[in-house]
Amino acid sequence: MKGTRSGSISSERDVSRLTPIEIGLTTAIVAVTDEEPRVLVAGETGQKDEPAGLPSGAFDPLSHRTFEIGLREWVTAQTALDIGYVEQLYTFGDRGRHARAGDTDPHVVSVGYLALTREPENVQGLRKTGASFQPWYRFFPWEDWRNGRPPIIDDAILPPLAKWAHGAPGRNERLRLCFGGGNTSSSDGRVWDEEKVLERYELLYEAGLIEEACRDGRVAQVHGRLGESMRLDHRRILATAIARLRGKLKYRPVVFELMPAEFTLTELQRTVEAISGRHLHKQNFRRLVEGTELVEPTGEVATATGGRPAALFRFRREVMQERHAPGLRLGVRR
Structure with a gap:
């Protein structure tokens, strides 16, 4: 038994050595222009029908002394923008978030960042790289309550979520905490916490209601388009950045x-x-x-x-x- 167990561990280690790992650096660069929060979207990747993405690139330990130096170099190369304030968010390593089903490319571990800036008046440099600032509510339309409760919550989100959560107390509790109610009749916005941006995104992902769930090979029940998707795990990183910024405003x-x-x-x-x-x-x-x-x-x-x-x-x-x-x-x- 000991020999079998030892051989199994050795085999697992041999396989792990053959699995390529890549460290990616991804940043949500945020500005507010004309009373709209906007995030910098990188240029085209050359892939047909590829959705929008955040500025990102691989960490090169031979030329980048630190993650932040590497990040700033990638941002300048992809957007012609020199960013000021930067802070690290989290590390994202789920296999499905960074690959399509059956993909054999390196497993990418993304280090996510939040950067704050002022949108430049001269956007020629951005246009040359194909980068542009886009409203972040284009990706998260249910997060904008400035004019009241967004209709998309009751029209397109709560009905399928309530069906998904039916008969599962844990799911119902998460639904109530994330969207302020566990059924479609809860429309008064009670207990809405603007900082739970990531929790709401993760709930929609787990329920299979957003496009990323389809791309990742999960069983999905996409009902219309719940915000515009982003490539790889970039919408998850943006959700984390929005939540961090909303919370940090307070302290x-x-x-x-x-x-x-x-x-x-x-x-x-x-x-x-x-x-x-x-x-x-x-x-x-x-x-x-x-x-x-x-x-x-x-x-x-x-x-x-x-x-x-x-x-x-x-x-x-x-x-x-x-x-x-x-x-x-x-x-x-x-």
Whole structure:
């Protein structure tokens, strides 16, 4: 028995040595333009009918001293864009997420990143590479609650999800936590948590309701098009990036990475609303901003507002030394 067991382990190890592994670097580069959160989509891959994807490339340990150096090189090569703020998200290694059924290419372990930037006024460099900024709600239309509960939830998501979860208490509980209700009659938006972007995507994937489930060779029940798919595991990485950014708004001043040097409070509010997918009460938001002391007036006004001149503000960087968690502590949606 011992000999058999030892031989089995040895055989498994021999097979694992023959399985090629590749480390991929993938980033969701986010900007907010014209009150819309937008993500940078890389150019064409040359593959017919290949869906959109995030800037990505392989880590080369011989030329890239660190993952981040490699990431920045790939982004510049694919988009002609020099990014500023970058943070690592998670490592994604599921086989099915990065390959089609029967694929024998190397198993790719993706290191996902979030980057924040301002969309360049001169987009010629982006156009030459085929890259462009696209609204992120194009990929996640159920996440935009700025104008109320998105109809796609009750029309196309909850009916098949309720059928999938029927008779399974665990599934019903996940459905309630993710979409604010376990059946189609729950349409008041209770318990909607804007940070559960990844959990909602994973639920739709597991239920076989999105195109990625079909591509990965899973049994899928796709009902129409629930947002635009992305190639490989890129929509999952984007979901992770959106969730991270929405959560981080509340305890770090990351929103100012997306703002110009000077801005009005209305512009700041519209940017926060765009990211969080929530409509915010104007006076409550202003009291929140004033209470956190994140901004200070410049003494100037903006005249191109379409109405009365509005005071201009700037980020007060001293707050980083004054408080441990300087962010916009938005209330919970009920």
